[in-house]
Amino acid sequence: MTEQQALQDYLLRLADSDMILSQRLCELCGKAPAVEEELALMNVALDLVGQARNWYEYAAELIDDGRDADKLCFLRDAHNYRNLLMVEQPNGDYAVTMARQFFFDVWHYFTMKSLENAKDERIANIAAKAVKEATYHLRRSSEWVKRMGDGTEESHRRIQDAFDLLWRFTGELVTPDDIDHAMFKAGIGPDPEQLKQDWFGMVREVAAQATLTTGAEDAWMYMGGKRGVHTEHLGLILAEMQFLPRAYPDATTW
Amino acid sequence: MTEREPSSVDVLIASDRVPANAHPELLTEDAIWELLDKVLDPEVPAVSVVELGIVRSISWDGKHLSVDVTPTYSGCPATELIEELIAEALRAAGIRDPHINRVLTPAWTTDWITDEGREKLRVFGIAPPQGSASKMSLLGADEVVACPLCGSEHTERISEFGSTACKALYRCRDCLEPFDYFKCI
Numbered sequence: 368m369t370e371q372q373a374l375q376d377y378l379l380r381l382a383d384s385d386m387i388l389s390q391r392l393c394e395l396c397g398k399a400p401a402v403e404e405e406l407a408l409m410n411v412a413l414d415l416v417g418q419a420r421n422w423y424e425y426a427a428e429l430i431d432d433g434r435d436a437d438k439l440c441f442l443r444d445a446h447n448y449r450n451l452l453m454v455e456q457p458n459g460d461y462a463v464t465m466a467r468q469f470f471f472d473v474w475h476y477f478t479m480k481s482l483e484n485a486k487d488e489r490i491a492n493i494a495a496k497a498v499k500e501a502t503y504h505l506r507r508s509s510e511w512v513k514r515m516g517d518g519t520e521e522s523h524r525r526i527q528d529a530f531d532l533l534w535r536f537t538g539e540l541v542t543p544d545d546i547d548h549a550m551f552k553a554g555i556g557p558d559p560e561q562l563k564q565d566w567f568g569m570v571r572e573v574a575a576q577a578t579l580t581t582g583a584e585d586a587w588m589y590m591g592g593k594r595g596v597h598t599e600h601l602g603l604i605l606a607e608m609q610f611l612p613r614a615y616p617d618a619t620t621w
Numbered sequence: 622m623t624e625r626e627p628s629s630v631d632v633l634i635a636s637d638r639v640p641a642n643a644h645p646e647l648l649t650e651d652a653i654w655e656l657l658d659k660v661l662d663p664e665v666p667a668v669s670v671v672e673l674g675i676v677r678s679i680s681w682d683g684k685h686l687s688v689d690v691t692p693t694y695s696g697c698p699a700t701e702l703i704e705e706l707i708a709e710a711l712r713a714a715g716i717r718d719p720h721i722n723r724v725l726t727p728a729w730t731t732d733w734i735t736d737e738g739r740e741k742l743r744v745f746g747i748a749p750p751q752g753s754a755s756k757m758s759l760l761g762a763d764e765v766v767a768c769p770l771c772g773s774e775h776t777e778r779i780s781e782f783g784s785t786a787c788k789a790l791y792r793c794r795d796c797l798e799p800f801d802y803f804k805c806i
Contacts, residue, residue, distance in 0.1 A: 413786055492728075495728045500786075506781070
């Protein structure tokens with residue numbers, strides 16, 4: 368794999384993870400537990416879709432096969448999607464929604480913070496914008512984890528269950544593969560060791576404040592999203608997300 | 622044949638045309654900044670795009686104009702509309718094919734909102750951003766936000782996000798009114 372191919376794949380990973388999490392959050396539009404939460408979830412989703420577009424646009428320029436950002440997003444099938452397995456997991460109860468958000472936000476925050484200094488100027492610019500949003504998202508989701516964990520018996524049980532349920536997808540966030548290594552070597556991606564340390568450091572710190580326990584770092588982990596091997600959920604997400612542009616490929620006004 | 626009434630479509634097309642009597646070559650850079658200062662943010666129509674700090678720079682040689690515009694948030698849905706409103710205002714002043722560049726760096730910060738802009742936000746009922754974005758901490762305490770209606774600092778946050786991505790939702794504990802806070806980024 369050339370460095371150029373690795374970069375294209377890496378950009379699609381960033382774009383797809385933002386996009387799929389955004390789509391998941393949008394499922395809560397009209398049925399969030401409270402109107403303030405709905406506003407917040409939709410705004411987080413909006414930030415993510417904006418960032419996804421920035422990554423897709425850059426990826427489309429590099430891939431340069433006539434597909435634009437929309438085509439990359441709406442006309443690729445599940446096995447070509449490169450998102451983290453974490454973000455395609457169902458919303459569950461609100462504890463699951465916020466635990467998933469928190470695990471992702473910690474990864475997203477440290478990744479954007481590192482990409483802000485990428486040698487690739489375009490990536491650095493997109494990340495410098497995204498890191499402000501990611502900071503805000505992390506601030507919010509970590510507060511929710513603490514409020515639920517250190518809240519009532521019921522809320523504690525639920526967020527602990529959510530941590531236990533989603534722990535098996537956390538390994539993928541911090542386990543580098545050849546593309547992650549190539550990006551680090553190229554002066555673009557984060558140092559995989561550092562990312563792992565930062566991620567566990569913050570997750571354990573917040574979990575301790577929330578009186579929650581986290582799983583083992585060497586627990587068995589589901590992986591594969593970054594190379595297109597997904598859980599059963601992604602196909603259903605794409606079916607809904609891609610229906611309209613596939614059914615009306617030439618539509619220019621929605 | 623009777624002359625038909627001009628429809629809204631004609632008006633729309635006319636607004637895209639450069640007026641015949643315009644002399645854009647006489648416009649100074651300052652005059653262009655003044656023009657841009659009349660373009661209001663479509664989601665917060667109390668402040669102009671200049672006051673919000675999203676017009677970063679202009680380059681004008683009497684014939685070609687290029688304007689650098691930066692989005693507030695990556696996913697701000699008003700980005701395209703704002704660019705279109707700016708282009709429209711410039712065409713109406715006789716400038717042909719103004720070039721609007723979308724720039725991401727340096728990333729927009731609320732520190733760029735002018736003092737006038739902040740005061741206009743407050744009068745409009747939106748609490749302006751407090752303090753400096755560079756000093757914001759990741760997991761730190763909330764800043765004190767004064768109620769834009771009664772001035773009380775006895776307020777509480779209801780949600781990290783408000784009616785748009787750039788705002789948070791607060792409530793005043795004294796006058797009991799909910800209000801938007803233009804959050805600091």
